[in-house]
Amino acid sequence: MIHTEKLIKKYGNKTALSIEGLTINKNEVIGLVGNNGAGKTTFLSLLLDLIQATEGSINIKETPVSKSEEWKKFTGSFLDDSFLVPFMTSFEYLEFVSKLHQWDKGDLDEFLEQTKSFYGDDFLTGKKMIKDLSKGNKNKTGILGALIGNPEIIILDEPFANLDPTSQQWLRLKIQKLAEDGVTAIVSSHDLQHVTGISSRIVMLEDGQIVKDVDNTESTLEELEAYFGAKISEETI
């Protein structure tokens, strides 16, 4: 589904990301983990052609993302606030996105009915513009936007942050269900519990390089906790 080759992103002399090769297969759920500055967001931005790779290439369905715009039709993404239109209400935003995906009103109504337990009661009827919403509600709007259009690929950066417990649970179940239906997902998160809860494969980045690329098994969570925990030295506590 997604294939990257000798991918390098440099800012000035500093290498932010350097990945020899990575292939993501259909209906895999990739959990992207790593501390701040590891290159997670850089990697996701490269996948979405938001920044230009210094070297190497990214293909989605055998087509380079920087050459074709075809991938936009089947890729849903939400990385941060710059994916939201600040002067629209949540409903207007979702309506706009659904129309860009050529959904009719019926499609959107059905989608909103299905996702009801993810967002709260007055979420859609509210008259607040997105820029005035709380972080949690902004996140919900963005995640819903990424799910519109029945995407084949979903790319989310820190989706669990600022969500309420119910929404977190819903999102976990939703991603798992989508994967069963054949959707490929790439989700970065600092929350190891959540990320191991949904992923079929864990990719760990450190200083812009992949240091771990393993199938998610029962012991993965413990291993990850041990790995990140080992970076803490006793005397710094």
Add this chain to the structure above:
Amino acid sequence: MILKLTRQYLKGKGRTVFDTQSIMIKFFVVLMVIYFIGIAISLGLFLNTILLKIDETQLATFTLSKGLFFYFVFDLLLRSLLQTQGTFDVKPYLYLPIKRSSILHFLQVKSLFSAFNILPYCLLLPFFFISVISDFDWTTSLIWLCAITCHILINNFLSYNIGKTVGKRLIPWLIITFSIIGVGVIDIMGYLPLSDYFQEYFNFLIINSWLIILPISLFILIYFLTLQLSRKLLLTDQEIHKEKVSSFDLGFLIKGDSVMKNFMIYESKLIFRNKRLKNLTFLVLLFLFYPGIVVGSQEHQSAVMLFFFCWFTTGVVPAMFGQFMYAWEGKFFNFIRTQPFTIEDYIKAKHNFYLGLTTISMIIGCSAFAFIDTNFALMIFIGYLFNIGINLKLIFWIGTFNKKAIELEKGTAFNYQGTQASHFISNLPLLIIPLICYAIGYYANGHYTGLIIVSALGILGLILHPFLLKPIISQFNSRKYIMSEGFNQ
């Protein structure tokens, strides 16, 4: 404590305002400041002579009192139009161990350091040293200065209060602005000689020094009233300022249910919901009647200037909106980059939207001026042809060079954000090309040849429209990463 806050504020100000602006803008701003100060000082130096010419029978200081009335009214009007309300973000300080009252006092004191409060002294101090001191003793002179200062400060807090209570609501703002204008008009039309009353009050105050208590206590009163209001706003989490979403857009004008239509509705929301763009729309409306300035004095204007005035009626749309074509979307550019539409659709939709706006301007302009002078209407129409044929394409090209995201919530007045030196230069072709084309034709063979050349170019642009779109799209594609990177900073 207030000193510490001031230092913090200046630090922030220094980092944001002066660092981010190009040297050209700094130069321009400094030049403007020097220009205004220069005018004020020279006016102050000659004020005595001017006032004595107006009325020889009394001291210049007494004559000035009448003028002060108009000054204070005009000052209040300008403040309500231009003065920006405290943009200092107090939130981070509320959690620090600083007394809330210190923050409030700081905000109030900070509002005193505005050009509106400082510039008058460039005029008043020369006058003070030249005539007031020579006419009165020192105590009276100082009382005079003190009284004026009190009134300037009263104006400052009055407009501060108006700004805070009225906020962004249009209707109350219009009511207040027109009432201020009304006060001036009532006096000028002679319905009520308010300026004479003010003159008498002020002169009485100069003679009876103890009356200075009056403006001083008025100032203290308004200072503490403002303090109370600010405290209330601070506690209500500035909920008052949050806007309600207006449901107005141009959707009803646009037929069909295509991606194109939705994009154009979105574009109209962008304009009607954001302060900076609303302000620009207001300016565009004003410029619709731009040729009105020269109506009646056509004979004294050069033909090229006349053409310029008419051309600008519709040329203002690409000139005002165009320069930040993509930068408006800077804060959510990643949305534009990842949603399922092609760049071609995106640019076409934008193009059609501005085509619509320019056409509306043309229709209003033409129909208004057709009654006054058909030649005006003709020139507006031909200017319009050029604008939609050439300029509207040019701005999509030029726009790709802007890589500073625009903050949409801030107003236009004194807002240089996103304006770079390269902008002035890149916008020049928009202005100059049609004028040169017209001038060549005009000086070679007269008015109509000029118009024919301009319209021919416009029509050529319209015919070549599909071919001109291609280089714009490839330009956008070659600049997209640079724009993204710039907008994300």
